Amino acid sequence: MNQAHFDALIEADERIEPDDWMPDDYRNALVRQIAQHAHSEIIGMQPEGEWITRAPSLRRKAILTAKVQDEAGHGLYLYGAAESLGTPRSELLDRLHTKTQKYSSIFNYPTPEWADIGAIGWLVDGAAIMNQVPLCRCSYGPYGRAMVRICKEESFHQRQGYQIMLSLSQGTPEQQAMAQRALDRWWWPSIMMFGPPDSDSPNTGRSMAWGIKRFTNDELRQNFVDATVPQAELLGLTPPDNALVWNAERGHYDFGEPDWDEFARMVRGEGEIPDVRIGVRRAAHDEGDWVRKAAAAYAGKRDARSAA
Amino acid sequence: MSTVFPQWEVFVRARRGLDHQHAGSVHAPDGETALRAARDLFTRRQEGVSLWVVPSNEIVASDPADVGALFEPAADKAYRFPTSYELPPEVDHM
Numbered sequence: 093m094n095q096a097h098f099d100a101l102i103e104a105d106e107r108i109e110p111d112d113w114m115p116d117d118y119r120n121a122l123v124r125q126i127a128q129h130a131h132s133e134i135i136g137m138q139p140e141g142e143w144i145t146r147a148p149s150l151r152r153k154a155i156l157t158a159k160v161q162d163e164a165g166h167g168l169y170l171y172g173a174a175e176s177l178g179t180p181r182s183e184l185l186d187r188l189h190t191k192t193q194k195y196s197s198i199f200n201y202p203t204p205e206w207a208d209i210g211a212i213g214w215l216v217d218g219a220a221i222m223n224q225v226p227l228c229r230c231s232y233g234p235y236g237r238a239m240v241r242i243c244k245e246e247s248f249h250q251r252q253g254y255q256i257m258l259s260l261s262q263g264t265p266e267q268q269a270m271a272q273r274a275l276d277r278w279w280w281p282s283i284m285m286f287g288p289p290d291s292d293s294p295n296t297g298r299s300m301a302w303g304i305k306r307f308t309n310d311e312l313r314q315n316f317v318d319a320t321v322p323q324a325e326l327l328g329l330t331p332p333d334n335a336l337v338w339n340a341e342r343g344h345y346d347f348g349e350p351d352w353d354e355f356a357r358m359v360r361g362e363g364e365i366p367d368v369r370i371g372v373r374r375a376a377h378d379e380g381d382w383v384r385k386a387a388a389a390y391a392g393k394r395d396a397r398s399a400a
Numbered sequence: 401m402s403t404v405f406p407q408w409e410v411f412v413r414a415r416r417g418l419d420h421q422h423a424g425s426v427h428a429p430d431g432e433t434a435l436r437a438a439r440d441l442f443t444r445r446q447e448g449v450s451l452w453v454v455p456s457n458e459i460v461a462s463d464p465a466d467v468g469a470l471f472e473p474a475a476d477k478a479y480r481f482p483t484s485y486e487l488p489p490e491v492d493h494m
């Protein structure tokens with residue numbers, strides 16, 4: 093009965109809401125997906141946050157601060173959506189801090205130059221938008237609604253990044269070279285943000301049937317390449333892929349095969365950066381404990397006073 | 401003296417996929433009764449698929465006098481909006 097009702101709702105492309113009965117597998121898959129998404133938003137604050145003090149002008153500092161603040165907000169929208177499935181936020185954060193849940197490995201690449209901030213906004217937020225727009229129609233209501241809020245805010249992220257790339261590519265030869273280096277660094281990692289190829293993505297079918305995924309990894313990847321190549325051309329920059337060519341017959345760009353071994357290494361969390369990211373995150377949490385204690389003590393004191 | 405019931409704020413979800421929205425309030429002795437009263441008052445024509453009722457005195461509201469302090473600081477941060485980034489027409493849909 094419950095299962096039949098759930099199946100009928102999914103079949104009709106209706107939304108599932110928190111009070112509805114849902115299969116355990118659906119609930120668990122969603123908690124994992126939304127939590128991982130939330131973790132990615134807040135860990136993603138770090139590579140960009142490192143550049144706030146070094147951004148080249150007061151305007152760029154203000155913009156970057158606003159973007160990092162947005163990403164914190166995105167994390168909070170998503171933790172809220174995950175909590176509506178019955179797992180408390182404290183538990184989700186524990187899973188991040190103990191590495192039992194992952195975040196997107198795109199945030200484990202270094203950002204050695206200012207142009208990386210441009211490339212992140214343009215490519216990483218661009219890829220995120222490609223992923224997130226279809227999720228506004230996710231079958232789970234609270235997740236879809238969080239995505240609507242997030243997507244509204246992402247456009248500014250991508251545009252400010254592209255504008256950084258535009259200024260650099262119209263600048264001195266050194267600035268142009270820096271912009272090209274950033275594209276070289278971020279092109280393939282961005283392409284791999286869409287996950288493994290469909291042939292190697294065992295959960296895709298189930299996720300599509302449940303409406304918690306709307307397009308396959310390879311479909312989204314193709315959309316991203318098609319949208320991004322002309323943007324690179326406009327900047328006078330060249331993506332680091334010799335196989336990249338317009339295929340008039342398909343009406344799409346053909347492109348080369350990403351280094352899936354590197355992808356696997358990144359997903360496994362190899363290298364030093366994952367420990368840095370989790371270390372910074374844990375320190376922020378632990379060092380903030382006195383603030384939470386003080387706030388709780390203050391609230392307790394006020395309660396006691398109003399009870400007296 | 402007549403009995404006065406506490407007030408409840410009523411939130412209606414018009415259909416699946418949408419947030420509950422504030423619809424108004426009812427008076428009732430308890431939550432269950434408030435739900436039934438809300439059903440009769442706000443959804444006689446299938447205006448909703450889900451109801452929330454919340455004791456009105458549990459709602460903490462911002463003070464209208466604080467509007468400036470709370471919301472004005474966002475006014476001079478135009479860079480939070482996509483429109484403050486001028487891009488060439490070919491990519492302006494971004």
Ligand SMILES: [Fe+2]
Nearest residue numbers: 133162163166
């Ligand atoms: Fe975000």
Ligand SMILES: [Fe+2]
Nearest residue numbers: 163217246249
């Ligand atoms: Fe973003």
